[in-house]
Amino acid sequence: STLWFVAGEGARAVPLAGHVGFDSMPDQLVNKSVNHGFCFNILCVGETGLGKSTLMDTLFNTKFEGEPTQHNQPGVTLKSNTYELQESNVRLKLTVVNTVGFGDQINKEDSYKSIVEFIDAQFEAYLQEELKIKRTLHSYHDTRIHACLYFIAPTGHSLKSLDLVTMKKLDSKVNIIPIVAKSDAISKSELAKFKIKITSELVSNGVQIYQFPTDDESVAEINSTMNSHLPFAVVGSTEEVKIGNKMVKARQYPWGTVQVENENHCDFVKLREMLIRVNMEDLREQTHTRHYELYRRCKLEEMGFKDTDPDSKPFSLQETYEAKRNEFMGELQKKEEEMRQMFVQRVKEKEAELKEAEKELHEKFDRLKKLHQDEKKKVEDKRKSLDDELNMFKQKKTAAELLQNQAQQAGGSTTLKRDKERKK
Amino acid sequence: MEPTETDGGIMEQPKNLEGYVGFANLPNQIYRKSVKRGFEFTLMVVGESGLGKSTLINSLFLTDLYSPEYPGPSHRVEKTVTVEQSKVLVKEGGVQLLLTIVDTPGFGDTIDNSNCWQPIIDYIDNKFEGYLNAESRVNRRLMPDSRVQCCLYFITPSGHGLKPLDVEFMKRLHEKVNIIPLIAKADTMTPEECQLFKKQIMRGIQEHKIRIYQFPETDDEEEMKMVKRIKDRLPLAVIGSNTIIEVNGKRVRGRQYPWGVADVENGEHCDFTILRNMLIRTHMQDLKDVTNNVHYENYRSRKLAAVTYNGVDNNKSKGQLTKSPLAQMEEERRDHVSKMKKMEQEMEQVFEMKVKEKLQKLRDSEAELQRRQEQMKKNLEAQHRELEDRRRQHEEEKERWEAQQRILDQQKLDNSRTLEKNKKKKIF
Numbered sequence: 001s002t003l004w005f006v007a008g009e010g011a012r013a014v015p016l017a018g019h020v021g022f023d024s025m026p027d028q029l030v031n032k033s034v035n036h037g038f039c040f041n042i043l044c045v046g047e048t049g050l051g052k053s054t055l056m057d058t059l060f061n062t063k064f065e066g067e068p069t070q071h072n073q074p075g076v077t078l079k080s081n082t083y084e085l086q087e088s089n090v091r092l093k094l095t096v097v098n099t100v101g102f103g104d105q106i107n108k109e110d111s112y113k114s115i116v117e118f119i120d121a122q123f124e125a126y127l128q129e130e131l132k133i134k135r136t137l138h139s140y141h142d143t144r145i146h147a148c149l150y151f152i153a154p155t156g157h158s159l160k161s162l163d164l165v166t167m168k169k170l171d172s173k174v175n176i177i178p179i180v181a182k183s184d185a186i187s188k189s190e191l192a193k194f195k196i197k198i199t200s201e202l203v204s205n206g207v208q209i210y211q212f213p214t215d216d217e218s219v220a221e222i223n224s225t226m227n228s229h230l231p232f233a234v235v236g237s238t239e240e241v242k243i244g245n246k247m248v249k250a251r252q253y254p255w256g257t258v259q260v261e262n263e264n265h266c267d268f269v270k271l272r273e274m275l276i277r278v279n280m281e282d283l284r285e286q287t288h289t290r291h292y293e294l295y296r297r298c299k300l301e302e303m304g305f306k307d308t309d310p311d312s313k314p315f316s317l318q319e320t321y322e323a324k325r326n327e328f329m330g331e332l333q334k335k336e337e338e339m340r341q342m343f344v345q346r347v348k349e350k351e352a353e354l355k356e357a358e359k360e361l362h363e364k365f366d367r368l369k370k371l372h373q374d375e376k377k378k379v380e381d382k383r384k385s386l387d388d389e390l391n392m393f394k395q396k397k398t399a400a401e402l403l404q405n406q407a408q409q410a411g412g413s414t415t416l417k418r419d420k421e422r423k424k
Numbered sequence: 425m426e427p428t429e430t431d432g433g434i435m436e437q438p439k440n441l442e443g444y445v446g447f448a449n450l451p452n453q454i455y456r457k458s459v460k461r462g463f464e465f466t467l468m469v470v471g472e473s474g475l476g477k478s479t480l481i482n483s484l485f486l487t488d489l490y491s492p493e494y495p496g497p498s499h500r501v502e503k504t505v506t507v508e509q510s511k512v513l514v515k516e517g518g519v520q521l522l523l524t525i526v527d528t529p530g531f532g533d534t535i536d537n538s539n540c541w542q543p544i545i546d547y548i549d550n551k552f553e554g555y556l557n558a559e560s561r562v563n564r565r566l567m568p569d570s571r572v573q574c575c576l577y578f579i580t581p582s583g584h585g586l587k588p589l590d591v592e593f594m595k596r597l598h599e600k601v602n603i604i605p606l607i608a609k610a611d612t613m614t615p616e617e618c619q620l621f622k623k624q625i626m627r628g629i630q631e632h633k634i635r636i637y638q639f640p641e642t643d644d645e646e647e648m649k650m651v652k653r654i655k656d657r658l659p660l661a662v663i664g665s666n667t668i669i670e671v672n673g674k675r676v677r678g679r680q681y682p683w684g685v686a687d688v689e690n691g692e693h694c695d696f697t698i699l700r701n702m703l704i705r706t707h708m709q710d711l712k713d714v715t716n717n718v719h720y721e722n723y724r725s726r727k728l729a730a731v732t733y734n735g736v737d738n739n740k741s742k743g744q745l746t747k748s749p750l751a752q753m754e755e756e757r758r759d760h761v762s763k764m765k766k767m768e769q770e771m772e773q774v775f776e777m778k779v780k781e782k783l784q785k786l787r788d789s790e791a792e793l794q795r796r797q798e799q800m801k802k803n804l805e806a807q808h809r810e811l812e813d814r815r816r817q818h819e820e821e822k823e824r825w826e827a828q829q830r831i832l833d834q835q836k837l838d839n840s841r842t843l844e845k846n847k848k849k850k851i852f
Contacts, residue, residue: 011511011522017486021705022465023517026458028709030451038450061443087448131751133728138717216460277446281453293564300562307562320560325753332760339764343771350775354782361786365793372800379807386815393822400829407836 034090039142040280041095041122043078043174045115045166046151047103050181055149055236056096058249058260059272060085063238064096076101076114080143095143103162112166119145119173123295130296144292146283147210147275148174151181152198152231156190159201167207173291175210175283177275178202183233183266184251184258191233198231212274213282226274232267235260464522464569465708466509466551468601470544470593471578472532475608480576480664481525483677483688484700487514488666489525496527505530505540507547526572532589541593548572548600552723573715574637574703575601578608579659583617585624586632594634600719602637602711604703605629610661610694611679611686618661625659640710654702660695663688 044052048071057063064083080097097118105111122144129140150167152159167176178198180186186194202209209230212223237260241250249260260268275283304327305320469477478496481489489512490496509526526547531540551571558567575597579590594603605625610618629636636658639651654660665677665688677688688696703711 011513013513014487014489016514016516020486020516021700022463022521022708023519024705025463025519025521025708026455028706029458030455032709032713033454034451059445061445087445090448090450092447133725135721216456218456272446277449278453280447280450281457297562305562328753328757332757336764339768343775347775350779354786357786361790365797368797372804375804379804379811382811386811390818393818397825404832
C-alpha cells in the first residue's frame with residue numbers, strides 16, 4: 001500500500017501468533033463515517049433545455065426542484081440546492097448546482113467565467129477554514145464540487161467550441177464527466193460515431209476528463225470497461241410507464257418507449273453505477289487530493305509562500321510565517337518612512353515659498369517707502385520755498401509799513417499844521 | 425428524523441428513496457479504499473521498568489515485538505529517560521497495519537524523577553510539529569502520521585493509590601495524548617485488593633482533574649452497554665505473558681504458578697481481554713480521531729496563535745482565534761494602512777493649518793504696511809493741501825496788500841500833487 005511505502009521505512013514484518021483483531025479497522029472507520037454522514041456535490045453544466053434537472057431527478061429518484069428556473073439574468077448564474085437523502089442506513093447531504101443561462105452569452109468567456117469563479121470560491125472557503133487557528137474541519141460542510149456533469153447537446157456532429165473551451169477551463173479544477181444529453185434524439189449508429197468524434201476532439205484538445213480508477217483490482221475491470229463507454233449517452237425521465245407488469249421510468253413515443261434503465265436504450269445505468277455506486281468516494285478523494293491541492297498550491301505561491309528558503313533549506317511553519325510577517329512589516333515601515341520624508345520635503349518647499357513671498361513684500365514696501373521719502377522731501381522743499389516767500393513778503397510789508405508810518409507821520413504833521421492853521 | 429434546512433432554503437425531510445440509487449454502497453467504497461491504503465497506529469507505553477510492559481505488548485499483538493534480538497525497554501538500562509520507537513508491519517484478514525510502539529526506558533527508574541516526563545512531552549510535541557509542518561507546506565504529499573495516538577500508562581500495583589509521579593505525569597500529558605491507565609501485574613493482587621486499588625486510583629484521578637481517555641458518546645444500545653462495562657472496570661488491571669501453557673487441554677497464554685495458572689485472556693483473572701478489545705478491535709479508530717481532532721488541534725492552535733500574535737498583547741488576541749495567521753496578518757496590514765492614512769491626514773491638517781497661519785500673518789503684515797503707507801500718503805497730501813492753502817492765502821494777502829499799496833501810492837501821489845498844487849497856489 002502507498003502508506004507503507006512512505007512510512008514503513010525501518011519497519012520489520014512480524015508474523016502473528018493468533019487473531020489480534022485489527023482487521024476490524026476498516027469496519028471501525030466505516031462505522032464512524034456512516035455515523036457522521038456523507039456529503040457529495042454535483043455541478044451540472046450545460047445549455048438551457050438539455051434536461052439537467054430531469055436527469056438529477058432521475059439519478060437520485062426524487063423530485064428536487066419545485067419551479068423551473070427563470071432564465072432572465074444576463075450572465076450565467078449558479079443555483080445551488082442541498083438535500084438530505086437517505087438510502088438504507090446511509091445519510092447523504094447532496095448538493096446539486098445548476099448553471100442557469102449557460103451558453104446564452106455571445107462572448108464565451110462570459111459563459112464559463114462564473115463557473116470557474118464558483119468552483120474556486122468553494123476551494124477558497126475550504127482553504128480559509130483550513131488555515132484558521134481554531135478550526136473545525138471535522139464538522140465543516142464541504143461545498144467543493146466533486147463531480148461536474150458536462151451536458152453535450154445531441155447534435156450528432158461534434159463538440160461546440162463553447163464546450164471545448166469550457167471543459168478546457170474546468171479540467172484542472174474539477175472531475176469532468178461528459179454526457180450526451182437527451183440521447184434518445186440520436187440513432188444508435190449516429191451515436192457511436194458521435195461518441196468517437198467527441199472523444200477524439202477531447203483528446204486532440206488536451207481536455208482531461210475524469211477517468212474511472214483502475215488501480216484497485218476489485219473495481220479495475222468494470223471501471224476500465226466503463227471508461228471506454230464515455231461519454232455516457234443518457235436519457236432522463238421521472239415519468240413511469242407500464243412495461244410488462246412493472247412500472248419503469250421511460251419516455252413514451254408513438255413509435256416506442258425509451259426505457260431509462262434499459263442498457264440497450266441508453267447509458268443511464270452506467271452513469272449511475274459509475275457516478276454513485278462505484279466511484280463516488282473516489283470522486284471526493286480526487287477533488288480533495290488533486291484539484292484542491294492544486295488550487296491551494298497556486299494560492300499559497302501567489303501569496304509568496306515557499307517551502308524552502310533561498311538556500312534550499314526547508315522552512316518550518318514558524319519560520320515561514322515570521323519571514324512573511326517581517327517582510328510585510330518592513331514594507332509598511334518603508335512606506336511610513338517615505339510618507340514622512342514626503343511631508344518633510346513639502347514643509348521645506350512651503351517654507352521657502354513663504355519666505356520668498358515675505359521677502360517680496362518687504363521689498364515692495366521698501367520701494368514704496370523710498371517713494372514716500374522722495375515725496376516728503378518735495379513737500380519739504382515746497383514748504384521751505386513758501387516760507388522763504390512769506391518771509392520776504394513780511395519783510396517787504398514791514399519795510400513798506402515803516403516807510404508809510406514815517407510818511408504818515410510827516411504827512412500827518414503837515415496835515416496837523418494845516419489843520420492848525422485853518423483853525424487859526 | 426427532524427427536518428433539515430438546506431442551502432437552497434428548502435426545508436426537507438431526509439428523503440428515503442424508493443427505487444435504487446446506489447449511494448448506500450458508499451460504506452463499501454470506503455472500506456475498499458481504506459484496506460488498499462493500509463492503516464497505521466502509534467502506541468506509547470510508559471511505566472517503571474519491570475512492570476511487564478513489553479510482555480503486555482507482545483500479548484496484545486500476539487507477536488514477538490520484543491524479543492531477545494529486540495529487547496524491551498526494561499532490558500535497555502538508561503541513565504536518563506529516552507524515547508524510542510519500534511515499527512512493525514502486521515497483516516491480518518487482508519488488512520495491513522503499520523504499528524509503531526514508542527517506549528520510554530528509564531522512566532521513573534532514577535532516584536530523582538523530576539522532569540522525567542519532559543523527554544516524553546518533547547517527543548509528542550515533536551511529532552505534532554512534524555505533522556503541522558507537513559500539513560502547512562505548499563507542496564503537500566501523502567503525510568505519514570507518526571503522532572502518538574494512545575499512551576498506556578502502567579501503574580505499579582502498590583495497593584496504595586496513585587504515586588506523585590503518576591499524578592504529575594498524567595496531569596502533564598492528558599491534554600496531549602489519550603491516556604489509558606493500566607494496573608500492571610494484576611496477578612499480584614486478589615480481586616478485592618484490586619477493586620480497592622482501582623477505586624483509590626479513580627478517586628485520585630478525579631481529585632487531580634486528570635482527563636484520561638473518554639469513550640465516545642453513542643446512540644447504539646449495544647455499544648453503550650459495552651462502554652459501560654469498560655468504564656466500570658477502569659483502570660484496567662492487566663497481566664501479560666509470552667508463554668503458552670496447557671490448561672485442561674486448552675492452550676492459553678498465561679503465567680504458571682505452583683497454585684495455578686493465571687490466564688491472560690480470562691476475564692475473571694484480569695482485564696486483558698477488555699483492554700485488547702477496546703484498544704484494537706473497537707476503539708482504535710476513535711483513538712486516532714481524538715488525537716487528530718482534539719489533541720493535535722489544541723497543539724496547532726496554540727502554536728499558530730503564538731506565531732501570529734508574536735508581540736501582540738495577549739488580551740487582545742482572546743476570542744479572535746478563528747482567523748488564520750494569514751488573515752491575521754491581513755488584518756494587521758489593514759490596521760496599519762488605516763493608521764498611516766490617519767497619520768497622513770493629521771499631518772496634512774497640521775501642515776495646512778501652519779500654512780494658513782503663516783499666510784494670514786503675511787497678509788496681516790501686508791495690510792499693516794499698506795495701512796501705514798496709506799496713512800503716510802494721506803499725511804503728505806494733507807501737508808500738500810495745507811501748503812496750497814497757505815500759498816493761496818499768501819497770494820490773496822499779497823494781492824490785497826499790493827492793491828492797498830497801489831491805492832496808498834496813488835493817494836500819496838494825489839496828495840503830493842495836491843500839495844504841489846497848493847504850494848503853487850500859495851506862492852501866487
